[in-house]
Amino acid sequence: MSGQLTITQLQQKANDIRKDIINSLEAAGSGHSAGPLGMADLLTTLYLDIMNIRPHQPNWSERDYFFLSNGHCAPVQYAAMAEAGYFDKSELKTLRKFGSRLQGHPERTALPGLENTSGPLGSGLSQAAGVAYTLQYLDKQLHRFVYAATGDGELNEGNIWEAAMFAGKYKLSQLVVFIDRNNIQIDGSTEDVMPLEDLRGKWESFGWHVQEIDGHNVESIQDAASMARAITNKPSVVITHTIPGKGVDFMEYDYKWHGTPPNREQAKAALRKLRTLNGKIVGGNE
Amino acid sequence: MSDYKLNPHYASEDVKKEPIRTGFGRGLKIAGKDDENIVALCADLTESTQMHMFRDEFPERFVEVGVAEQNLVTVASGMARAGKIPFTSSYAAFSPGRNWEQIRTTICLNDMPVKIVGSHAGVSVGPDGATHQMLEDLALMRVLPNMVVVVPGDSIEAEKATIAIAENGKPSYIRLAREKTPIFSTEGSPFEIGKAYVLRTGSDITLAGTGLMTHQLLLLARMLEDSGVNAEVLHVPTIKPLDEEAILESVKKTGRVVTAEEAQIAGGFGGAVAELLSEKCPAPLHRIGMKDRFGESGDPQELLEHFGLTAETMLPHVQQFIDKVPQYKPGY
Numbered sequence: 001m002s003g004q005l006t007i008t009q010l011q012q013k014a015n016d017i018r019k020d021i022i023n024s025l026e027a028a029g030s031g032h033s034a035g036p037l038g039m040a041d042l043l044t045t046l047y048l049d050i051m052n053i054r055p056h057q058p059n060w061s062e063r064d065y066f067f068l069s070n071g072h073c074a075p076v077q078y079a080a081m082a083e084a085g086y087f088d089k090s091e092l093k094t095l096r097k098f099g100s101r102l103q104g105h106p107e108r109t110a111l112p113g114l115e116n117t118s119g120p121l122g123s124g125l126s127q128a129a130g131v132a133y134t135l136q137y138l139d140k141q142l143h144r145f146v147y148a149a150t151g152d153g154e155l156n157e158g159n160i161w162e163a164a165m166f167a168g169k170y171k172l173s174q175l176v177v178f179i180d181r182n183n184i185q186i187d188g189s190t191e192d193v194m195p196l197e198d199l200r201g202k203w204e205s206f207g208w209h210v211q212e213i214d215g216h217n218v219e220s221i222q223d224a225a226s227m228a229r230a231i232t233n234k235p236s237v238v239i240t241h242t243i244p245g246k247g248v249d250f251m252e253y254d255y256k257w258h259g260t261p262p263n264r265e266q267a268k269a270a271l272r273k274l275r276t277l278n279g280k281i282v283g284g285n286e
Numbered sequence: 287m288s289d290y291k292l293n294p295h296y297a298s299e300d301v302k303k304e305p306i307r308t309g310f311g312r313g314l315k316i317a318g319k320d321d322e323n324i325v326a327l328c329a330d331l332t333e334s335t336q337m338h339m340f341r342d343e344f345p346e347r348f349v350e351v352g353v354a355e356q357n358l359v360t361v362a363s364g365m366a367r368a369g370k371i372p373f374t375s376s377y378a379a380f381s382p383g384r385n386w387e388q389i390r391t392t393i394c395l396n397d398m399p400v401k402i403v404g405s406h407a408g409v410s411v412g413p414d415g416a417t418h419q420m421l422e423d424l425a426l427m428r429v430l431p432n433m434v435v436v437v438p439g440d441s442i443e444a445e446k447a448t449i450a451i452a453e454n455g456k457p458s459y460i461r462l463a464r465e466k467t468p469i470f471s472t473e474g475s476p477f478e479i480g481k482a483y484v485l486r487t488g489s490d491i492t493l494a495g496t497g498l499m500t501h502q503l504l505l506l507a508r509m510l511e512d513s514g515v516n517a518e519v520l521h522v523p524t525i526k527p528l529d530e531e532a533i534l535e536s537v538k539k540t541g542r543v544v545t546a547e548e549a550q551i552a553g554g555f556g557g558a559v560a561e562l563l564s565e566k567c568p569a570p571l572h573r574i575g576m577k578d579r580f581g582e583s584g585d586p587q588e589l590l591e592h593f594g595l596t597a598e599t600m601l602p603h604v605q606q607f608i609d610k611v612p613q614y615k616p617g618y
Contacts, residue, residue: 065367109397115367117396123360123388130364130372133349138325138370159388162357169352 005048010218013083014044018274019245020079021090023139026267028096031104034244036076037150038182038215042240043080044155045221055085056062058113064144065115065131069124070151070180071105072259076115078102086113122157124148125177129167132175132235145229148177153185156194161206167235168207175235180215182244184255197238208237215240247276288484290521296504303466306498307405309441310462311336313448314373314546318344324452325365327351327374329358332416335375335451335462344583355381359388359400366398371452378404378420378461386426393457394432401451402427405462408548409581410498412465419581425553427459428526429545432460434479435526437497437547437555440469443523446477454479463548465586467498480578482529484536488518491608494533496522496555499546506604515608526556530566537569541613544572544604548595551575569614574600592601 003014006089018040025031046066047053054060063076068077075095082089087101091101094100101111105119116129128148135141141273154160179199196202209231213220221240228236244258245251250269251262262270277284295301318324318340322552327349341348351358355376363509371507374381382402393400404423411419427435434456444462451458476483485500486507493503496611500521507517520536522529537543543563547555556573563569574594581589590596594603 067364094546109393109395116363117391120387120391123356123392124362126357126360127367127392128363130361130366132364133361134365134368134370138347138365139368159356159360163360166351166354166361168355221556256435 002196006107007218010045010049012094013217015042015045015077015274017076017083020082021075022076022248022262022267022270023273024079024092024095025261026264027031027093031075031261032072032098032253032259033251033261034184035070035073035182037181037248037251038242038244038246039073039076039149039180040246041216041218042149042221042242043076044083045218046181047080047084048258049051049222050225051147055081055113056084057064062144065146067116067124067128067148068106068118069147069148070121071118073151074102074104074106074180074253077106080274081113081192121151121154122159125150125160125163125164128175129163129172132167132172133170135170135174137170142174145176147173148175150177150179152179152181152183152190152196153193155196157177164203164206164208171207171233172235173232176225177235177237178240179237180242181239182242184244184258186255186258188255201238207234209234210237210239210246212239212241215242216246247278288487289471290483290485292485293470293472296468296501297508299301300469301348304441305439305464305466305495306444307336307462307464309438309444310403310448311339312462313445314340315343317449317452318347321371323369324371324373325349326371327362329353329355329376329381331376331405333376335403337375353421355385356388359385359402360392362400363392363396363398366400371399371401373401375403375405376406377418378423379418382423382426383420383458388604394430397432398457399455400457402459403462406464407461407499408463409576409593409595410465410548410586412586412589413583415583416580421550421576421581423459423461423559424547424549424555428553430557432457433526434524436479436524437461437498438523439500439521440467440471442469442471442473443475443592445478447523450477451480459582461497463498468501470501470504476559477523480524480527480529481522481524482524482532484518484532485521486517486519488516489540490516490613491544492518492536492540493544493546493561494520494522495546496525497507497548499548499595500599502595502597503546506600509597509601510604512552513605522555523556525555527540528562530562533559533562534567536538537563537567541615542570542611543607544574544607546574546595546600549575551577556605567614567616570611572604574603613615
């Protein structure tokens with residue numbers, strides 16, 4: 001997919017994906033709003049620009065891998081996959097419904113293109129590390145990369161640090177992990193629930209190359225991925241600072257939107273915010 | 287007569303003994319020669335679990351993950367996604383004891399052909415005590431959709447079972463024991479996942495065993511013969527999928543069942559047979575195994591006797607069961 005869209009086009013696609021997230025959550029009547037909106041720029045850039053994938057050939061033998069570790073952010077993964085062409089956008093309205101391929105949390109066996117089944121936190125990083133180990137040491141396919149995304153609350157899990165130690169030991173340089181650093185988890189601020197800082201220092205001490213970026217800046221995301229791919233003696237982690245609920249001002253920074261979908265009225269208001277970039281664009285039918 | 291080829295010396299004092307885990311070690315090495323996609327991962331117990339045989343032969347396909355059982359199985363899940371057939375080993379108390387949710391989500395629901403090798407199961411672990419004597423693994427693994435559960439009876443069968451699960455393309459659990467135990471099967475004995483085997487035919491009672499307990503049931507059958515009871519011995523090395531047909535065929539003939547396992551009877555092999563019988567052939571059942579309690583430190587033989595898991599200590603209970611309970615006749 002690499003490099004076919006301009007920065008402006010990617011920004012527009014991210015905005016479209018946010019609208020798709022709002023629409024699918026409203027149709028579902030349950031699900032998570034804040035995290036998916038916050039990760040929209042990251043997943044848009046990964047699926048539409050960074051990753052070497054063929055959406056019409058999901059198991060293409062030369063593809064890059066993507067592991068979503070915080071499975072509750074499924075709505076953004078589904079919307080990005082639909083935008084990339086894995087399936088038709090109309091299917092997004094089936095999110096969380098009986099018989100849908102878009103299960104409440106991603107199930108690999110339900111939807112071609114998913115690399116893992118996730119939801120219970122903390123295990124996606126290990127799975128990504130298992131693929132990265134295989135590519136680096138067993139199959140020796142050094143041109144393929146394994147991307148993963150985790151939440152920040154998820155870093156409370158011991159399994160994450162087991163994986164961090166493992167990837168550090170084996171210098172899994174084809175592994176690139178984005179931490180969605182939005183500072184909230186269900187019970188409140190991450191630093192109140194279970195402090196993560198010094199987050200950079202933690203990962204560095206585990207042998208990782210660490211970058212910190214603005215997770216809503218498409219160019220920063222592209223540059224971080226390029227830098228991570230250029231590092232050949234360490235795994236890479238990108239602390240991706242995001243705003244939960246990004247793009248819909250009444251959802252931003254508010255952890256009550258972590259596990260709540262918009263109702264019809266709220267969805268209409270949210271779509272208006274996204275159309276007008278929170279009121280910055282005036283005109284048309286607004 | 288059963289056509290199962292038993293070791294002719296199975297009842298002798300000097301029957302050959304070998305740890306079941308050793309058969310696994312050999313089997314993995316053989317499987318590794320046959321298929322280069324087989325990889326092995328261990329959580330700092332490589333010699334204890336006998337995975338060192340594979341490691342020494344194929345060092346480039348062995349991955350040491352350290353004392354991290356959650357990472358052990360999830361890294362394996364990823365390697366399976368990349369086309370490998372990963373075997374993961376630790377003590378059963380830690381894997382699948384500690385990492386059950388990871389096995390459920392990333393291996394079973396995700397349907398990845400990862401093999402969970404749980405060594406040092408049962409009270410026969412001995413002096414290490416209750417923390418290391420895994421008794422709940424059968425219940426934990428048996429309830430998982432997609433999971434295959436195998437409990438080999440001796441080291442020869444463990445070798446065959448290891449090769450079989452390497453080829454089955456499914457999430458699989460294999461349970462191993464630490465101590466040397468008698469070899470009752472032979473190289474020529476059959477092993478197929480999902481099959482139970484009649485080791486001795488009889489008409490008065492079915493003695494169904496899994497793992498090393500099958501040998502004790504063979505000895506028990508000889509003791510019962512002395513008191514005029516003609517017992518059938520059924521070896522059930524696969525707990526899931528359970529060979530319902532073989533069990534029902536035997537029970538319809540004998541009308542009474544004893545199960546034996548070195549695990550909690552609740553949810554374990556006895557539990558599986560109880561579920562089957564109550565639905566399809568409600569014959570009287572007596573379950574031998576651990577009854578809602580933990581083990582403790584001691585010499586393995588001493589512990590097996592203490593918990594009533596040897597032929598001699600089972601005999602009075604089984605005799606009493608036979609004396610008290612009439613044979614079930616289908617059609618009651």
